[in-house]
Amino acid sequence: VAWEDNRTGSDEAYVAVSTDFGATWIETLLSSGSAGYPIVRTNGHVVSVAFGGGGFPENPMLATSEDNGATWAVDDMAMSTQAGDADYVEMSLQEAGNVTGAWLSDDTGINQIYAGGIDLGGPGPGGPNYTITGMTAGNTATLLIDGCEPTSNVLIGYSLAGPGPT
Numbered sequence: 640v641a642w643e644d645n646r647t648g649s650d651e652a653y654v655a656v657s658t659d660f661g662a663t664w665i666e667t668l669l670s671s672g673s674a675g676y677p678i679v680r681t682n683g684h685v686v687s688v689a690f691g692g693g694g695f696p697e698n699p700m701l702a703t704s705e706d707n708g709a710t711w712a713v714d715d716m717a718m719s720t721q722a723g724d725a726d727y728v729e730m731s732l733q734e735a736g737n738v739t740g741a742w743l744s745d746d747t748g749i750n751q752i753y754a755g756g757i758d759l760g761g762p763g764p765g766g767p768n769y770t771i772t773g774m775t776a777g778n779t780a781t782l783l784i785d786g787c788e789p790t791s792n793v794l795i796g797y798s799l800a801g802p803g804p805t
Contacts, residue, residue, distance in 0.1 A: 641669075641677035641688045652677040652690040652700075656708025667711055669702040680732040689716070689730040689740055699725040699742040701757060716740045716755040725753070 641654045652674035655664040669677070673693020680687050688702045692715075699716040716738075717725065730740035739756045754771045771780055 641679040641690075643675055643677060643690075649673040650675055650693065652688065652702070654679060654686070654688050654702070654708065654711075656686055656704070658707045665708045667708065669711060669713060670700065674700065676726075676728065678729065680730060680738075682732045685732065687730065687732050687738055689728045689738075691725045691728050691742070697724050697726075699728040699740055699753070699755065701730065701738060701740065703738070714757055716742075716757065717753065 641652065643650050644653050645651070647668075650673050651668055652670040653666060653668055654677070655666040657664045669688055670690060670693065674690045675693065677688050677690035680689075684705060684707050686704045686708055690700050690702075692698045692700045700713055701716050702711050702713045704711045716728075716730075724744050725742045726744065728740060728742040730738055732738050737756060739754065741752060741754045744751055744753055
């Protein structure tokens, strides 16, 4: 379970994990300096919480535990490419250990949609880390990819119309 709480004097992202069907819980403060709108996704022993970072820059953050909530790592899904006003962070966690996130940001003065992904190194084939910025009609989108093997191919799917990648 993940929630926003201001017991420290500013809104922060918290998570509580139970491995015994709710008899006991491990509660953890994930953010530092404020956060908003946390969401949680799980896959086996992996627990991921995405939230909007507080203050400025307000980047989309991802906290991940690969040991049922005992320890946590916090990453910036925008990989520091965004000026900083991320709102309404959403994400999915795939079985292979890849996280894909999307968020709204108006740091350029108009609302834009951003996306990013992080390879958590789970079982099965991994994926690169990526960020896509500038996805607004009439703008040029920028794609930043790292974590690929040398000489590997990077395939990108997109759709100008319709329900998904073509």
